[in-house]
Amino acid sequence: MTTELTRDEIQRVAVLARLKLSDAELDSLTSELAQILGHMDQLNELDTEDVEPMVHAIELKNVFRADEVHESLPRDEALANAPKSDGRYFQVPQILEGS
Amino acid sequence: MSIVGATAAELLARMERGDTCSEEVTTAYLDVIAAHDEDVKAFVHVDRDAALDAAREVDRQRQAGEKLGLLAGLPVAVKDIMCTRGVPTTCCSKMLANYVPPYDAHAVTLLRNAGAVLIGKTNMDEFAMGSSTEHSYFGATRNPWDLERAPGGSSGGSAAAVAAQMAPLAVGTDTGGSIRQPAGFCGVVGMKPTYGRISRYGLVAFASSLDQIGPFANDTAGAALLLEAMSGYDNRDSTCIDTPVHPYSKTVEEPLAGLKIGVAKEHFVDGLDPEVEAAINAALGVYESQGAELREISLPHSKYAVSVYYLIAPSEASSNLARYDGVHYGHRAESFENMIDMFSASRGEGFGHEVKRRVMLGTYALSAGYYDAYYLKALKVRRLIREDFDTAFQDVDVIVSPVSPTPAFKLGAHDDDPLGMYLSDIYTLSANLAGLPGISIPAGMSSEGLPIGLQVLAPPLQEDRVLRAARMFERETNWHTQRAPLSGQPS
Numbered sequence: 396m397t398t399e400l401t402r403d404e405i406q407r408v409a410v411l412a413r414l415k416l417s418d419a420e421l422d423s424l425t426s427e428l429a430q431i432l433g434h435m436d437q438l439n440e441l442d443t444e445d446v447e448p449m450v451h452a453i454e455l456k457n458v459f460r461a462d463e464v465h466e467s468l469p470r471d472e473a474l475a476n477a478p479k480s481d482g483r484y485f486q487v488p489q490i491l492e493g494s
Numbered sequence: 495m496s497i498v499g500a501t502a503a504e505l506l507a508r509m510e511r512g513d514t515c516s517e518e519v520t521t522a523y524l525d526v527i528a529a530h531d532e533d534v535k536a537f538v539h540v541d542r543d544a545a546l547d548a549a550r551e552v553d554r555q556r557q558a559g560e561k562l563g564l565l566a567g568l569p570v571a572v573k574d575i576m577c578t579r580g581v582p583t584t585c586c587s588k589m590l591a592n593y594v595p596p597y598d599a600h601a602v603t604l605l606r607n608a609g610a611v612l613i614g615k616t617n618m619d620e621f622a623m624g625s626s627t628e629h630s631y632f633g634a635t636r637n638p639w640d641l642e643r644a645p646g647g648s649s650g651g652s653a654a655a656v657a658a659q660m661a662p663l664a665v666g667t668d669t670g671g672s673i674r675q676p677a678g679f680c681g682v683v684g685m686k687p688t689y690g691r692i693s694r695y696g697l698v699a700f701a702s703s704l705d706q707i708g709p710f711a712n713d714t715a716g717a718a719l720l721l722e723a724m725s726g727y728d729n730r731d732s733t734c735i736d737t738p739v740h741p742y743s744k745t746v747e748e749p750l751a752g753l754k755i756g757v758a759k760e761h762f763v764d765g766l767d768p769e770v771e772a773a774i775n776a777a778l779g780v781y782e783s784q785g786a787e788l789r790e791i792s793l794p795h796s797k798y799a800v801s802v803y804y805l806i807a808p809s810e811a812s813s814n815l816a817r818y819d820g821v822h823y824g825h826r827a828e829s830f831e832n833m834i835d836m837f838s839a840s841r842g843e844g845f846g847h848e849v850k851r852r853v854m855l856g857t858y859a860l861s862a863g864y865y866d867a868y869y870l871k872a873l874k875v876r877r878l879i880r881e882d883f884d885t886a887f888q889d890v891d892v893i894v895s896p897v898s899p900t901p902a903f904k905l906g907a908h909d910d911d912p913l914g915m916y917l918s919d920i921y922t923l924s925a926n927l928a929g930l931p932g933i934s935i936p937a938g939m940s941s942e943g944l945p946i947g948l949q950v951l952a953p954p955l956q957e958d959r960v961l962r963a964a965r966m967f968e969r970e971t972n973w974h975t976q977r978a979p980l981s982g983q984p985s
Contacts (some may be wrong), residue, residue: 412812415835415838424851424854425762443875453929468597469681476824
């Protein structure tokens with residue numbers, strides 16, 4: 396795989412990542428990511444056709460807990476760090492039109 | 495000997511004898527922080543009154559003859575990535591600059607139960623992304639041995655706090671070497687336990703399959719004590735290992751008879767500073783003089799560790815950091831056009847450059863068209879790295895290596911060179927990818943007066959072996975007794 400990154404491609408990734416980037420940031424990230432990914436192309440030296448991917452450092456099993464009701468965080472504590480709330484709910488910009 | 499600079503075990507013994515009390519001990523360390531932290535910047539939050547209240551409560555319990563925990567009355571500094579109820583937890587990011595958690599991380603609960611006095615929250619690279627503690631929203635931490643140099647990262651504040659005698663013990667996290675590398679740079683002991691040994695509940699997630707909490711101390715016994723206090727099963731972290739905790743602090747003094755030490759030829763290659771190499775060779779000689787046997791081993795895939803790590807960690811980070819959307823907590827931009835724009839603008843303003851770089855790298859590696867070529871490929875090579883260790887450990891008990899290719903670098907040295915900074919983790923990353931326990935202990939000093947660290951690795955859950963092997967070296971040398979000059983300038 397070649398790592399020819401274009402600024403447009405970085406812009407597309409920024410949209411996926413929900414990151415608003417300045418023009419200067421787009422420029423620097425384009426060259427930095429190209430350099431870093433270029434280094435990573437060394438992995439292509441290895442034949443990994445028959446290797447099982449290792450997602451975790453320990454072999455994980457599905458962990459289930461009993462379906463029991465526990466006390467939840469009190470509302471005032473849950474809202475305490477909210478950038479905007481009305482004391483009852485988290486507030487966000489309107490999503491649906493006409494309501 | 496003064497309180498400041500004493501080991502954890504000495505302080506506990508003196509408090510037990512009644513020669514001193516936690517209030518006096520805590521006051522002594524708070525005074526060092528007040529006098530010197532303006533230069534070092536190891537801490538981002540210190541509440542003197544709360545610490546002294548906690549200390550007085552332990553003193554009361556001790557006087558009343560109540561049952562005391564392992565750390566009763568000892569000041570412990572905690573990296574600002576672990577949630578502390580009612581105390582700011584910022585991850586040194588603008589994103590969380592005003593965040594005050596409504597709960598304690600599991601490890602913090604265990605510290606409180608063990609009688610630790612939480613003396614303050616330590617500086618770090620933003621969201622633990624970095625190898626220098628320069629990427630902190632609150633400004634860089636400086637290496638107590640030389641204020642012009644980086645303390646290492648990302649737990650540089652915790653390492654510097656112990657090195658600068660601002661706390662006898664500190665807690666850090668290690669995702670790719672973030673405890674061991676700063677411990678090496680700052681001349682203190684730092685340990686990454688087996689992945690899953692300590693619950694990650696309440697630890698702000700960076701790369702979930704790699705992150706692990708661990709201890710810093712000014713000697714191996716202190717690290718054993720703090721590790722013991724924080725280890726154990728917690729059902730709120732499904733990756734936490736459900737196996738009994740070894741009494742590390744009780745066995746650390748027992749040397750290992752017939753110890754077989756693996757030395758990987760891949761660890762002694764270009765880029766390794768000659769002074770570091772000489773210190774490691776001298777350390778191997780110390781082990782041989784105690785009857786240990788050295789065996790050459792091979793870790794053929796270790797050279798790929800940097801590439802594998804910097805694909806997997808940013809991929810997991812891009813997913814974990816998706817939660818910072820300016821809705822439930824964290825920074826929210828003031829001006830935006832709609833909901834999606836609010837997310838993007840808030841994240842664009844709240845994250846620093848290194849975090850953005852990794853979120854972008856991870857998003858790219860996980861995106862359609864690149865997933866197989868980058869992320870999946872990295873996971874496969876991760877297994878090859880683990881298999882190298884499994885093979886090596888059939889033949890040896892521990893693997894000894896440098897911690898970093900060089901001693902502490904100057905602040906700003908890697909400003910325009912992210913790859914160069916990433917390569918400084920080359921000796922530590924593999925242990926995270928494979929889930930192994932490892933320690934960094936002081937093992938020498940460069941001609942410029944900078945500490946050099948020695949790394950000891952062992953198979954999963956062999957923390958006991960790691961600590962005992964480290965202590966065998968420490969017992970024969972006096973590197974761990976050297977303390978940084980409080981002026982921050984080599985004498």
